[in-house]
Amino acid sequence: MSDKKNIAVIFGGRSGEHEVSLMSARSVLSVLDPAKYNIIEIGITQSGIWLTGEHVVDAMEAKSFDHLLPVALLPAPLGGQLYVIKDLQLVPLAKIDMVFPVLHGTFGEDGAIQGLFELADVAYVGCGVLASAVGMDKSLFKDVMRAHQIPVVDSMLFTRYHIHTGINEIMNAVEKSIPYPVFIKPVNMGSSVGITKCSTRSSLMEGLMDAARFDRRVLVERGVNARELEVSVLGNEDPIASIAGEVIPSAEFYTYDAKYRDNASKLIIPADLDDETSAKIRRTAINAFKAIDGAGMARVDFLLDRENGELYVSEINTIPGFTSISMYSKLWEASGISYSELVSRLIDFAEERKLTRDATEHVFDRSKG
Ligand SMILES: Nc1ncnc2c1ncn2[C@@H]1O[C@H](COP(=O)(O)OP(=O)(O)O)[C@@H](O)[C@H]1O
């Protein structure tokens, strides 16, 4: 038996960021050393089926799954046992020592799959259930920031039910409290899906209805005329922050097309900032990460008000775009940590986190006093 670790890289998934995840996974796989790890590729199809085999990323991109095998990880503490599902039977395939989830958005970045890893008692890269869920929920995230005196933009929260039953009341409440332009967002989403910038009552109505398609809860935020800055955070107990980068969106704001389609948005690394602002951003990024009990990695995004210099935390991404040319990795590269070093540190942090979990007692043993 070799003493190589079995590492499962999981990608694809049911979210709108399926394709982005495949690109991120391709980068991660390219730097995992086969001399050090047995690499198991697991692709999750858009309908949620887990598949393994050879060259799974290619297969997922080509949507040709015939040569792949359906696999399952059970919600029982079986030491990371992975099964192939064959003729409705579970056939043991391999024991996984570590999972590297390279999934963005719903079910991958929101704590759902992290919950399965916890139940399966397997080590995994990145944030746990709580940090993932809070990081994904734009409304609770802001509440946590406010509780920690970390500045965020003013916002109001509404439910789909109220949008559908009393939209006029909601629009009156918004217009009373927040000046135009406002940003309307589904609370749990990403990649700018369902987000509209509104400057009139009629676009406010459309924006509320649209956002409510993508989530049960909708956030309305004051629009800030702002520079968009991003910082990468890495670590567990004592996380470090990279230098800051700036995004210059190709559109009026950083829309889906500006992020992935038109190739015209710019990433400026390092961002042109005075020392004081730069230090403040890095400090705040670490505080935000700690406030949600982050682990492993996250990218913290900021809005820097062009008019008065106010700095706001905009959001946290617990599994940020992770190709070797994504902002998260480029910020580390510019801070002296190469992409392959980054991947290997994340694996070390995942191991460390697993040991901490193993050392935690779950049952109160009276005999130990
Ligand atoms: N309050 C705001 N003021 C100004 N621009 C905003 C505001 N909220 C969002 N934006 C713009 O919308 C983009 C997407 O919003 P964000 O909250 O980051 O959602 P996502 O999770 O989809 O990336 C931001 O990158 C920014 O360009």
Ligand SMILES: [Mg+2]
């Ligand atoms: Mg964003």
